Amino acid sequence: MNNTINFAHRGASAVCPENTMAAFRKGLELGATGIETDVQMTLDGRLVLIHDESLNRTTNRSGLVKDMTLSEVLEADAGSWFGAEFAGERIPALEELLDLLQGRDTILNIELKNGTYLYPGMEEKVIAAVREYGMSERIVLSSFNHYSLAYCKSLAPEIRTGILYGEGLYRPWDYASSLQADALHAYHLAVLPEFVAGAAEHGVVYHPWTVNDPERMKYLIEAGVAGIITDVPDVLAGLLASRGV
Ligand code: G3P
Ligand code: MG
Secondary structure, eight states, rough: OOOOEEEEEETTTSSSOSSSHHHHHHHHHTTSSSEEEEEETTTTSOOEEEEESSSSSTSSSOOGGGGOHHHHHTTSOOTTOOOOTTTTTOOBHHHHHHHHHHTSEEEEEEEEESSSSSTTTTTHHHHHHHHHTOOOGOOOOOOEEEHHHHHHHHOOTTEEEEEEEOOSSSHHHHHHHTTOOOOEEEGGOOOHHHHHHHHHHTTTTTTOBBBHHHHHHHHHHHHTTTTTESSSSHHHHHHHHHTTT
16 A cells, blocks of 8 residues: 655645635545645734745735734735635634644644744744644644754654755755654655665655656655655546556
């Protein structure tokens, strides 16, 4: 049985506005067994799911999340930019996604977007929410801010962490081990089969991003990655099914 996790990147972001409840629901409908989402923090300390630090690209409002309250963020339309049929979609609070996934066996990759703004207190809040929902075993916390990941691990050793990186990390499994991280979230072109094998020997798994080409998906599955982060979970689901698994 091939149990490669099929992570819908920002939800089913090829066919829905990214990081909306519509995108998350669609991802599940299309066969995703995991969801990847990005979290930022509002002025009043609430966790919201949006990729950019600002609302400018993906909503009808402008401004930085860190300068807005949750109620201001919720006023924004996060769907119309993508398509009129998505008008009225909102930027979700993290809890809305946890609600959706509660009672399912979906794996949730929460990417902490705390590289540009550090969002003091974000780690504690994310972990508190995950624990409140009893979902620690189904979560992978990732970030390009590796100090934050080490801090998450010190706060919550039971929650998996994944190191986000772009390219050229030398013996990435050693680096992962030094942070007590469980996974390597590498840009997919930085992943070679020998790296996957090297990591496996050290108990570290790969979850490469963002893979939309079926040929590249096959290459990575054969290399033995534990999961793939994709904008097209339907394509990956079809591929996994066609491999007789
Ligand atoms: O978590 C994988 C991927 O989402 C990292 O890049 O910019 O899409 O958040 P980005
Ligand atoms: Mg992301």
